[in-house]
Structures are given as structure tokens and as C-alpha cells.
Amino acid sequence: MLRYILKRLAASVPMMLVASFAVFCLVALSGDPLARLREQPGVSAEAIAARSEALNLDQPLIVRYLGWITNVLQGNLGLSLDGEPVADKLTRAFSVTLRLVIAAAVVAILLAVVVGVLSAVRRYTVWDYSATFAAFVFFSMPVFFLAGVLKDLAIRLNEATGHVIFTTVGERGSGAVTGLLDTISDRAGHMVLPTLTLVLVTFAAWSRYQRASMLEILGADFMRTARAKGVPERSVLLRHGLRNALIPLTTIVAVDFATLVNGSIVIETVYAWNGLGRLFITSLQQGDVQLSTAWLLIAAGAVVVFNLVADIVYALLDPRIRHA
Amino acid sequence: MSDSRTRKPARLLVSVVATLLALSACSAIDETSAGNTTTAERAAGGEIVFGAEDEPSGFNYATSKDSILGVRDVVENLFFFAAKSRPDGTLYYEGLAAEPAIVSDQPQIVEWKINPDSTWSDGTPVTTQDIKYYFDNVTNPKNDVASRVGYDLISKLDLVDAKTFRATFRSRYGDFRGLWQAVPQAAHLKSTPGGWENGLNNDPGPSAGPYKFERWTKGESITLVPNPQWKLQPKPTVDRIVFRFLPESSTIPDALRNQEINIVEAQAQLDLMQDLQHVDGLKLEISTGPRFEHLVLNHKDPVVGDPAVRKAIAHALDRDAIVKALVAPFQPEAKRLDNMVLTNAQAPGSEPHGEQYHSADPEAAKRILQYAGWIPGPNGVRAKSGKQLTIQFSAVAGNQRQEQTLELIKNQLSKVGINLTIDTCPAACLFSDRLPAGKFQITLKGFSGSPFPVADARARFGTGGGDNYSKYSNARFDELAKQAAETLQAQEQIRLANEMDKVLWEDLPMLPLFQRPDLVAYRASLVGIEPNGTRDGVLWNAAGWGLSK
Numbered sequence: 001m002l003r004y005i006l007k008r009l010a011a012s013v014p015m016m017l018v019a020s021f022a023v024f025c026l027v028a029l030s031g032d033p034l035a036r037l038r039e040q041p042g043v044s045a046e047a048i049a050a051r052s053e054a055l056n057l058d059q060p061l062i063v064r065y066l067g068w069i070t071n072v073l074q075g076n077l078g079l080s081l082d083g084e085p086v087a088d089k090l091t092r093a094f095s096v097t098l099r100l101v102i103a104a105a106v107v108a109i110l111l112a113v114v115v116g117v118l119s120a121v122r123r124y125t126v127w128d129y130s131a132t133f134a135a136f137v138f139f140s141m142p143v144f145f146l147a148g149v150l151k152d153l154a155i156r157l158n159e160a161t162g163h164v165i166f167t168t169v170g171e172r173g174s175g176a177v178t179g180l181l182d183t184i185s186d187r188a189g190h191m192v193l194p195t196l197t198l199v200l201v202t203f204a205a206w207s208r209y210q211r212a213s214m215l216e217i218l219g220a221d222f223m224r225t226a227r228a229k230g231v232p233e234r235s236v237l238l239r240h241g242l243r244n245a246l247i248p249l250t251t252i253v254a255v256d257f258a259t260l261v262n263g264s265i266v267i268e269t270v271y272a273w274n275g276l277g278r279l280f281i282t283s284l285q286q287g288d289v290q291l292s293t294a295w296l297l298i299a300a301g302a303v304v305v306f307n308l309v310a311d312i313v314y315a316l317l318d319p320r321i322r323h324a
Numbered sequence: 325m326s327d328s329r330t331r332k333p334a335r336l337l338v339s340v341v342a343t344l345l346a347l348s349a350c351s352a353i354d355e356t357s358a359g360n361t362t363t364a365e366r367a368a369g370g371e372i373v374f375g376a377e378d379e380p381s382g383f384n385y386a387t388s389k390d391s392i393l394g395v396r397d398v399v400e401n402l403f404f405f406a407a408k409s410r411p412d413g414t415l416y417y418e419g420l421a422a423e424p425a426i427v428s429d430q431p432q433i434v435e436w437k438i439n440p441d442s443t444w445s446d447g448t449p450v451t452t453q454d455i456k457y458y459f460d461n462v463t464n465p466k467n468d469v470a471s472r473v474g475y476d477l478i479s480k481l482d483l484v485d486a487k488t489f490r491a492t493f494r495s496r497y498g499d500f501r502g503l504w505q506a507v508p509q510a511a512h513l514k515s516t517p518g519g520w521e522n523g524l525n526n527d528p529g530p531s532a533g534p535y536k537f538e539r540w541t542k543g544e545s546i547t548l549v550p551n552p553q554w555k556l557q558p559k560p561t562v563d564r565i566v567f568r569f570l571p572e573s574s575t576i577p578d579a580l581r582n583q584e585i586n587i588v589e590a591q592a593q594l595d596l597m598q599d600l601q602h603v604d605g606l607k608l609e610i611s612t613g614p615r616f617e618h619l620v621l622n623h624k625d626p627v628v629g630d631p632a633v634r635k636a637i638a639h640a641l642d643r644d645a646i647v648k649a650l651v652a653p654f655q656p657e658a659k660r661l662d663n664m665v666l667t668n669a670q671a672p673g674s675e676p677h678g679e680q681y682h683s684a685d686p687e688a689a690k691r692i693l694q695y696a697g698w699i700p701g702p703n704g705v706r707a708k709s710g711k712q713l714t715i716q717f718s719a720v721a722g723n724q725r726q727e728q729t730l731e732l733i734k735n736q737l738s739k740v741g742i743n744l745t746i747d748t749c750p751a752a753c754l755f756s757d758r759l760p761a762g763k764f765q766i767t768l769k770g771f772s773g774s775p776f777p778v779a780d781a782r783a784r785f786g787t788g789g790g791d792n793y794s795k796y797s798n799a800r801f802d803e804l805a806k807q808a809a810e811t812l813q814a815q816e817q818i819r820l821a822n823e824m825d826k827v828l829w830e831d832l833p834m835l836p837l838f839q840r841p842d843l844v845a846y847r848a849s850l851v852g853i854e855p856n857g858t859r860d861g862v863l864w865n866a867a868g869w870g871l872s873k
Binding site for chain 1: 371373381388392468470471522525542543544545547566568569571572574575578579581582583584585
């Protein structure tokens with residue numbers, strides 16, 4: 001198994017190096033980190049040149065990349081344009097995104113399991129058709145559109161009640177928050193809309209997997225055997241059926257987790273959350289090469305790791321894969 | 325990106341003229357210096373949330389690292405400012421006891437008296453030691469400083485007493501009233517690790533303004549609270565002002581609608597205006613300043629370098645139509661800009677020139693080209709000595725408003741037989757490579773004027789000027805600009821600036837199009853908001869902001 005893991009990790013290294021170089025070049029060529037400075041009145045050419053030198057912008061692209069990747073390999077992600085360590089920014093943003101993604105993933109898993117199992121058990125009933133319809137609607141709806149619709153509905157509700165029940169900006173309030181309860185209430189209030197958006201787009205696909213998996217299990221021999229042995233139907237479904245039907249979903253969730261992080265870009269932009277998504281967009285807009293490339297490198301790394309986790313889970317579940 | 329929040333320059337220019345006119349126009353220092361709000365209109369307490377596009381990178385606005393609008397917005401009400409600009413471009417001397425006095429003409433010696441009531445929020449007075457420390461750092465060649473303009477001309481700084489200081493200039497400098505902006509407390513900077521360049525990265529230290537720094541939640545917001553040591557008028561009545569960072573302008577309308585922010589200042593754009601107009605309980609106001617859009621014409625280019633071609637382009641362009649299409653939809657009173665030096669048309673003394681180009685005259689353009697030997701070809705495009713009159717227009721890729729402008733210009737020029745081709749490249753490529761190297765024929769550019777229009781014009785049009793992308797050179801212009809820079813008389817400087825402009829209209833190193841408008845949108849429940857197109861921006865009088873009773 002260890003050999004298998006090492007083999008997979010080794011295979012991902014050249015891919016990540018190539019990807020990082022491509023991203024570094026694309027970002028470096030597409031934005032001007034000194035654009036805002038140039039816009040300032042009275043800024044001398046010497047000041048711009050000095051800043052350019054300080055940021056190594058006067059160096060050839062390949063030299064800049066080699067310097068950057070060397071530092072990265074030594075564990076130093078460098079400094080952002082504003083002088084703050086890239087690692088600090090990524091850590092801060094990651095904690096915000098993680099809060100959103102974990103909350104959304106937990107709710108989406110629960111929702112997907114319940115909806116998927118019920119759809120399978122009550123196949124071709126009104127419930128099944130309704131759940132299928134809803135799943136396909138959310139699955140096919142663009143995230144930015146769904147986020148915008150939810151946001152608009154929430155604001156209308158606020159306007160109707162005359163109170164700001166749902167907040168649409170940021171992951172926390174800007175005012176003075178005192179006490180634990182206030183803090184929890186403030187954070188929770190800001191989480192509702194972004195989490196709901198991510199839940200709806202995520203649960204849709206997962207519930208379909210869960211339904212298909214459950215349907216397959218329902219027709220399995222061991223289920224018939226359990227029923228024939230007189231095991232109560234509830235126990236057949238939950239203990240024998242659901243437990244086995246969860247295995248495919250587990251691997252799908254593992255694979256999708258990294259995608260969820262990346263997918264939060266749009267949601268964080270719409271709801272102005274200061275997570276990884278918004279950090280990435282801002283870094284691109286400002287031409288912050290070090291930050292955007294580090295971001296992408298970590299995102300790519302996360303995809304590799306989660307794919308590896310999925311493969312390992314597969315391998316553990318099915319020895320044929322491990323030995324192939 | 326560079327267009328994203330624009331008023332910065334705007335304000336400055338107004339201050340330019342402000343600077344120039346200060347002698348005559350802004351001697352009054354009274355309770356209404358920073359706005360017209362009275363305490364009677366404002367309820368006590370409450371919070372105002374300002375939607376800010378840029379998050380500060382630190383707080384030392386003098387460094388190139390922190391010389392961005394997001395920093396300026398925050399320190400506007402924190403640091404010591406000798407002078408600020410009112411919306412009409414005149415100056416008021418927030419941090420001074422009186423207008424700076426010219427003690428001597430030759431050599432030029434100017435005396436500043438710090439307001440006796442100016443006190444840092446830690447209780448210590450603002451003194452000449454703060455000024456001296458700032459000056460020493462700004463003029464230190466080893467330090468990161470965005471602009472040393474003006475300070476580099478001071479040969480000696482004398483501290484007369486704790487509140488009075490004098491500067492001796494090695495050559496005459498007419499814009500001296502604009503010096504000593506955003507000065508942080510010296511004692512704090514000296515004692516903070518990181519010093520001049522990094523000492524204010526996380527905390528601006530004590531405040532000399534109406535508010536003081538409370539906290540910075542990175543990526544989220546900065547909170548200012550009233551400074552109890554602020555002894556001037558008006559005094560803040562709100563509990564706090566919060567700068568909420570919203571880099572995406574698309575989130576602004578909903579944030580205002582849901583009352584999660586109360587006020588925002590942004591570049592006026594049609595889609596944003598349309599969104600905001602549908603929000604109940606909002607007030608929208610437009611302000612303009614010295615920030616403007618223009619065409620840069622490369623004098624060193626074999627084709628555009630031909631005066632006949634430049635004049636034909638100027639005649640063929642219908643600048644009014646461009647203004648009508650791009651700006652008038654949300655600013656009906658917008659007009660084309662007719663001064664390349666005094667680019668804040670609202671400021672006193674800015675005269676329109678280039679009368680021959682005020683309205684499009686395609687026939688005149690055709691006559692000029694014909695006379696210069698550019699003959700129409702079978703496809704309608706003119707040619708000379710077998711070479712077609714095709715001009716390449718360099719533009720930033722993916723800029724929608726620029727693309728709209730280009731389409732209009734292309735159509736207008738095609739009517740006189742000039743074929744315009746569009747060449748797009750990333751902003752970094754255009755502004756860092758092609759423009760400085762002169763590798764273009766025509767391009768569209770925005771410029772943010774400062775409070776020093778003459779200094780700006782010398783940089784843009786003076787021989788060898790740092791921003792002289794058109795590679796323009798005219799001895800008469802250089803001489804006028806030198807005279808204007810050295811005069812200490814505001815009216816004379818304006819007169820010379822207008823003379824400089826007339827020379828430019830003869831040579832056409834650029835064609836001004838229009839001033840870029842800034843938008844201030846705020847909840848109707850706020851009082852005391854006065855949009856300000858100068859560098860100081862709408863936050864110039866935040867001390868007088870409040871919630872209505």
C-alpha cells in the first residue's frame with residue numbers, strides 16, 4: 001500500500017510543477033502589480049522602478065519563477081504584494097473557506113443520504129419524482145445564479161420584516177460584537193445564505209449517487225436473504241442496505257471535497273466572504289503572482305491528495321485495485 | 325484594474341488649483357471648514373459602514389507600498405494634514421493655525437504654524453518634531469517613498485518652536501501649500517519595529533484626526549472610533565466608522581439595499597448606476613475632478629508624428645458623441661474636456677482651448693489629409709506614396725468601456741479615410757513595456773491629476789518627462805512650464821498653465837476626452853455627506869457625518 005501511495009504522489013510532482021509554471025507565467029503576463037501605484041498622482045518613475053525591483057518585476061520571467069519555486073520547495077511561499085506573508089493570507093482565508101465547506105458538506109451529505117435513500121425506497125412515487133426534479137434543477141443551475149436568487153429573496157424578506165435577518169456581506173458583522181453568544185449568533189447569521197447555496201448545488205449530485213447506489217443494494221442477494229431470515233424491514237434498510245450503499249458516496253465526497261473548496265470561489269465572491277475564493281480573485285485582479293500561484297499550487301495539491309485518498313479508499317475496499 | 329476606483333486623482337487636481345488658489349480663496353478657517361453639517365442635524369451614536377474597494381496594505385501613505393486609495397481613505401481622518409481640499413477645490417488648513425506664510429521670496433522661505441489644538445490621540449501635542457521626522461524620512465534616498473515632489477526642493481527645515489517651522493526652498497516652488505499630507509506620529513514610528521517602511525503595517529498609531537484607529541480585521545474591515553483629543557470642529561457624533569472591504573463592485577447594490585453598508589464611493593459606471601437607481605432610500609451624487617480619459621498620440625511614430633495626421637484625427641473625432649455615449653447616460657451634464665493642463669474643468673481658471681476641434685469637422689480633416697498628400701484609395705482608405713493610412717490603436721485587453729470607446733473612434737476616423745486597427749495586450753504589457761518604449765501609435769489612457777497641475781503637465785509633456793509617452797518636445801512649452809512651476813502667485817500660475825495648454829493644442833500630443841465621474845451612493849438616513857472630487861474624496865469631512873435625528 002505504501003508503495004502504491006508513493007507511486008501516486010511521485011506521479012503528481014511533475015504535473016504540479018508544470019501547472020505551477022503555466023499559472024505563474026499566465027498571471028505574470030496578464031496583470032500589472034504596479035497599476036495602482038502608477039495611477040497615483042505624483043509618483044516618480046524612480047519610485048515605480050524601485051518598487052518593481054523590490055518585487056523582482058525587473059527580472060526575466062523564468063528567473064522569477066525559479067526563485068519562487070526554490071523558495072516554495074524550502075517551505076517559503078514568499079510575500080504578497082502588500083508585504084504580508086502569502087502563507088498567513090492563505091491560512092486566514094483557508095479557515096474561512098473551511099468553515100463554509102465543512103458546514104455545507106455535512107448538511108449536504110445528510111440531505112443527500114436522506115433524499116437518495118427515500119427516493120430509492122419509494123421509487124417512482126411522487127416523492128421520487130419530486131426529489132429527482134429538484135436535484136436536477138439545482139444540479140443544472142449556475143452557482144452564481146442560485147446565489148443571486150437566494151440573496152435577492154433574503155433581502156426582500158428583510159425589507160418585508162424591517163429587520164436584517166439575513167446578512168449578505170462577509171462572514172461576520174462589522175460592528176462591535178460582545179460575548180460568546182453574540183459571536184456565535186453573528187457568525188451563524190452570516191453563514192446561512194452561502195452555506196445554503198453550496199448545500200443545494202452539492203446535495204443534488206450526491207443524492208443521485210446515493211439513490212442509484214441504494215437501488216443497486218436493494219436488489220442484492222444479501223438483502224433478500226436478510227428479509228427471508230425475518231429481519232425487520234427497517235433494520236434491513238438501515239443496517240444492511242444503507243451501510244453498504246454509503247460506500248460509493250464516501251469516495252465521491254472525498255473526491256468532491258477539494259472541488260468544493262475550489263467551487264466556493266463564486267459563492268465567496270457573491271457573498272463577499274474573505275475565503276480562498278475571494279483571495280484568489282483579488283490576487284488575479286492585482287496581478288499578485290506569488291499569491292495566485294501559491295493558491296493554485298495548493299488547490300492542485302488538494303485535488304491530488306483527495307484523489308489519492310479516494311484511490312486509497314477504493315484500494316482498501318477492493319484488493320483487486322491494490323494489486324492491479 | 326487601474327480604472328477601478330478613480331477619484332483619487334480627481335481630488336488631487338482640484339486641490340491643485342486649490343493649491344494655486346489657496347492664497348486668495350481659502351483663508352477662512354472656521355467651524356464649517358470641513359463641511360456644512362451641524363451637530364443639531366445629527367443623532368448621537370450609531371455606526372456608519374463605508375464600502376471600501378481596496379484594503380490597506382499598511383498605513384504609511386508616503387511609501388510606494390502603501391500609496392493606494394484604500395490607505396488614503398483610512399488615514400484621511402487619522403493623520404496630520406496641513407491642508408485638505410474642499411469639494412470646490414479650495415483648500416482649508418485643517419492642521420494649521422493659519423495659511424502658510426511666505427516669509428521670503430528669494431530664496432523662497434515658507435512658514436507653517438501647526439494648530440495649537442492639534443493633538444495626538446495619546447494626548448501628546450502635534451509638534452514640529454513630527455514634521456521633522458517625516459521630512460527626514462521622505463527625503464532619505466534609502467527610504468521607499470512614492471513621491472518626493474516638493475520635499476526634494478527644501479534645502480533647509482528650521483524648527484522655530486514646537487508649533488512653528490520654516491522651509492527654505494533651493495528653487496521656487498509654487499505648490500508648497502500641498503506639502504505635509506498624511507503625517508504619522510514620529511514617536512510611534514520611531515518606537516515601532518519596522519521603522520519607516522514597515523512600522524505602520526498593522527497599526528497606524530496615535531491619531532491627529534477626528535477619529536482614531538480601533539481595530540483591523542484583516543480581509544474584512546477596519547474600525548475607527550471618535551478621537552477624544554480632537555478639539556476642532558465638527559466633532560464626530562457616531563460611535564464608529566467601519567471600512568468594510570468589498571473588492572467586487574457587483575456586491576455594492578445589494579449591500580446598500582440590505583443596509584449592510586451605508587455609503588460607498590466608486591467610479592461611476594452605467595450598470596452600477598442602473599442597479600443603484602432601483603434601491604429605495606438611497607441618494608446618488610456624482611462628482612468630478614482632475615481625473616480624465618484621453619488619447620495619447622505618439623510624436624515619434626512615422627505616421628502619427630505627421631502634424632497633418634494628428635490634426636485630421638482631432639478634426640474627425642466627435643468628442644461630444646463619445647461623451648454622450650459613455651458618460652451622459654448617468655451624468656447628463658457631462659461635457660468634453662478642452663484643457664490638457666488644468667484638467668479639472670470645474671476648478672476656477674480652467675479655460676477651454678482648441679476651439680477648432682470642439683465639434684467634429686470631417687471635411688476639414690479630409691482637406692488637411694488631401695493637402696498633405698494622403699489620397700483616398702479604392703477602398704476608401706487614404707494612402708501616400710503607396711502606403712495606406714492605417715493606424716494601430718493599442719488597447720488593454722478585456723476592458724469593456726475601452727472597447728466601446730474604440731468602436732466609436734474607429735467609426736469616426738473611417739469617415740475621413742483613416743483605417744484604425746485595434747491591437748490589444750495585457751495592461752502590464754501596454755503600460756510597462758509599450759508606452760514607456762514608445763512602441764505604439766495611438767492609445768487610450770486615463771490619468772489621475774494631482775493637486776499640482778503644472779507638475780503633472782511637465783511630467784506628461786515636458787521634454788524627457790517621466791509620463792511623456794507621446795515623446796513630445798517643445799521648447800516654448802518647456803519654458804512656460806518652468807515659469808509656471810516657479811511662480812508663487814496663484815493667478816499667474818493659472819495664466820501660465822492656460823498658455824501651456826494653448827501650445828499643446830497646436831501640437832496635439834494628446835486629445836482629452838472627458839473627466840471621469842465618481843459616484844457617491846449613500847443611505848438617505850445619513851447626513852453631512854458632501855462628495856468631493858479631489859484627492860481627499862468623500863471622506864474629507866467624515867467628522868461631520870452622522871445619522872439623521
